[in-house]
Amino acid sequence: MVLKKRLDYGFNGFRVPFVPRAPRSARRRGISRTVAEDGQACAFELLASLAGKLLQESASSSASSNASEGNHQPAFDKGVVEQERQDEVKPLETDSINPGSSAESILFSEVASQNTSQKSLVQAEADAVLERTSVNNNFECLEKVEPDLKSSVCKLEDTFGHYSGRLAPAPAPQDFRESVNGNMKNEFRQQEAGNLGIGGSTLAKNYSLKDPLELCVSSPALVDSTSNVKSSLLREAIPTKSISRHGNDSKLGFRDDDENFLRFNKLSTKSKAFRPTQQIAHRRIRKLLTSKYWKTAPKLKDCELSRSDMGVKPLYHKRKTCHSFERYQHDSNLKKRKLLDRGSVVTSDGGFSSESVCNSPEKGKDGCNPGSSSELHVSKDSHVKFSIKSFKIPELYIEVPETATVGSLKRTITESVMAILGGGVRVGVLFHGKKVRDDNRTLLQTGISCKENLDNLGFALEPSSLQVSPISVGDPSSQCESSQATRSPRTPVPDLGVSNVLHETSLLTNTGNIVEHYHESISSQTDTIVDYITPDSRAIVAVPTRNAEALAMVPVAQKARRSELVQRRTRRPFSVSEVEALVQAVEELGTGRWRDVKLRAFENADHRTYVDLKDKWKTLVHTARISPQQRRGEPVPQELLDRVLAAHAYWSQHQAKQQAGNLKMIREASVESQNAEAIQPLAMIM
DNA sequence: CTTAGGG
DNA sequence: CCCTAAG
Structure with a gap:
């Protein structure tokens, strides 16, 4: 050999x-x-x-x-x-450079x-x-x-x-x-x-x-x-x-x-x-x-x-x-x-x-x-x-x-x-x-x-x-x-x-x-x-x-x-820290840029794909909306859930308004949010 | 590949 | 988490 x-x-x-x-x-x-x-x-x-x-x-x-x-x-x-x-068959393409x-x-x-x-x-x-x-x-x-x-x-x-x-x-x-x-x-x-x-x-x-x-x-x-x-x-x-x-x-x-x-x-950049x-x-x-x-x-x-x-x-x-x-x-x-x-x-x-x-x-x-x-x-x-x-x-x-x-x-x-x-x-x-x-x-x-x-x-x-x-x-x-x-x-x-x-x-x-x-x-x-x-x-x-x-x-x-x-990937519940990172990233990047979110906060977490993050966000939003009694798994701090809601609300509107983000929107989001603090990050990136 | 959503 | 249609 x-x-x-x-x-x-x-x-x-x-x-x-x-x-x-x-x-x-x-x-x-x-x-x-x-x-x-x-x-x-x-x-x-x-x-x-x-x-x-x-x-x-x-x-x-x-x-x-x-x-x-x-x-x-x-x-x-x-x-x-x-x-x-x-x-070694010929390469399909020639781009050795x-x-x-x-x-x-x-x-x-x-x-x-x-x-x-x-x-x-x-x-x-x-x-x-x-x-x-x-x-x-x-x-x-x-x-x-x-x-x-x-x-x-x-x-x-x-x-x-x-x-x-x-x-x-x-x-x-x-x-x-x-x-x-x-x-x-x-x-x-x-x-x-x-x-x-x-x-x-x-x-x-x-x-x-x-x-x-x-x-x-x-x-x-x-x-x-x-x-x-x-x-x-x-x-x-x-x-x-x-x-x-x-x-x-x-x-x-x-x-x-x-x-x-x-x-x-994992493949990433492919031809x-x-x-x-x-x-x-x-x-x-x-x-x-x-x-x-x-x-x-x-x-x-x-x-x-x-x-x-x-x-x-x-x-x-x-x-x-x-x-x-x-x-x-x-x-x-x-x-x-x-x-x-x-x-x-x-x-x-x-x-x-x-x-x-x-x-x-x-x-x-x-x-x-x-x-x-x-x-x-x-x-x-x-x-x-x-x-x-x-x-x-x-x-x-x-x-x-x-x-x-x-x-x-x-x-x-x-x-x-x-x-x-x-x-x-x-x-x-x-x-x-x-x-x-x-x-x-x-x-x-x-x-x-x-x-x-x-x-x-x-x-x-x-x-x-x-x-x-x-x-x-x-x-x-x-x-x-x-x-x-x-x-x-x-x-x-x-x-x-x-x-x-x-x-x-x-x-x-x-x-x-x-x-x-x-x-x-x-x-x-x-x-x-x-x-x-x-x-x-x-x-x-x-x-x-x-x-x-x-x-x-x-x-x-x-x-x-x-x-x-086919077998599912092993389940890997998000830890609080991960959730926090996710929330943080989403607050800054919005909900339509999962790839960026991934890169920003989960670059090193190879097991978290952007789809995973997206899904997690989805569940987070859901979780935040349901009563604490209905939630399962590792409890996510309410504070984070609030931020999730706030960010979600904000970005939802932001997205709808097509780049129309402005102070007014922020305020609106602020209103919707139960936690004004959550808006902070959003305001920052505006 | 990424997104966005349904499953 | 998976799967997919779309872009």
Whole structure:
């Protein structure tokens, strides 16, 4: 797996230069922006990879540690990079100059590591570091930057452990952690060496950066064309200071633990060209995000960090900065979504391709044969024996602003993975590059005989279709060991490519929980195999095969059960302070400028949209009008309610009179108001 | 995207 | 809070 940084075309984005926002009317909207086309990327690649690695690791023997030092392929696989480039479809628009239009994305690509053959069950247990995998190269880099990265890994461990359990006994958490840590060390060392090494390879050069982060996230291909930005990028990569969120007078730095992530999902300034679709996509995505299926993901609290980092920045700047990534991501999702909407199947370029694996350095060693590492054992009793070293995992795209903290990045990744896992994963069987759909066929019938070269046999993790009715998804909470209490349904996960999932018709029709799916996929398809997947040959060998079928467009009946995926956002009653801020803002801005109100008083409260504010105002007015006995929830000070009434009355008239505001009106409002004081602010702004 | 309103 | 029509 590779953690690379994908920059937008022209890479001009992250650091959105501060551009004072012009009056709305003058604001130019719909500026086309460049959008990385990750629509084709399959987010589940990572997932699969992780799981695969896990499985693989669990089977790897002591060779594990050795392998990590010697055979481990460089994190930055050329092949992967190349493929990556291919994935990057042309931007829909060319506006690389548009500030803030780009965002960085970190993507994971699987680089199958195929070491070994000697497996010691015992060691396997200990080494079952699913993470070594996905996390290894990627996280280790981060680790260098942020030691506590491990915590994230641990979460992953748990999750994976859980999953690994499906194929084979999952190592005890302890073991996981230990081996994870151990591997991290080794691998990092190794990788670092490799990166800094003289290796005349472009890769080596490109990655011989000092900053680990940069090291990890830069993609050679991209770096070349954006070398000029590199330095700045580096600088920005790690926020240096943290300013109080309350820096701005009237702004409230509401906490937003549950929906911090929203920051990364929410879209704000989007290309006009995408507007319609985006909205839809966003909505859908949000629905997905709010889906209860993601509840198991851990909470994220990075918002505060990023928020504080931007605290000093001008209002608009901040806003833009905060959302550039979101938009970016959204755009990506949009694309993915678009394809789906079109009734197409979107799959990672390498979704079922063996290329990424083939291109891996190790591949070269093994002869670049995807299945070279898989072992086929023909037993006397005509059993097909083989080991699966890893699953092909859909790519997972993650985008975070440069200003995001490493911690937030970690959390993002963690959450993404967790969520994906929580969403359910299934295993698909590919034979000769073709997906074997008929679960009832015997291996023999399918052609998977003991005589067959298992190189032709491949497995791929398939996301449990989110489009499927909830019932078929199973309860994620049971999948993940998320100890998190109630977590916000708004996780970015889906955004990370869930929509990118390869929707297979058959998947959509399947029912039953993940576990069942799992069994169906494996058991029924290869009941013989099942017997051998366990104990000593738990490892899953990545035998990715180009699956034309998978890449083909397949109609998706996703619209159907969509509604069932929708879940309301978590309710977040307004606190008195929030109400006060709202009232204050409305008094000054009126009731028809919610966006401004939001910006003015809730800039940092990402979970409060202007619509929310508008709605709140609506209820406040109502509340103010009803008797105190009828009011519910946290009592709002009468004083505030009076102001609400006054402001409401005032602005109602003001609006009606069309800019006719004057002293006379103020007086009128004053009269209407039961509380003359409430008019003060109004008068001030007149 | 924002507003404005109904649900 | 959600959803949408409108702008």
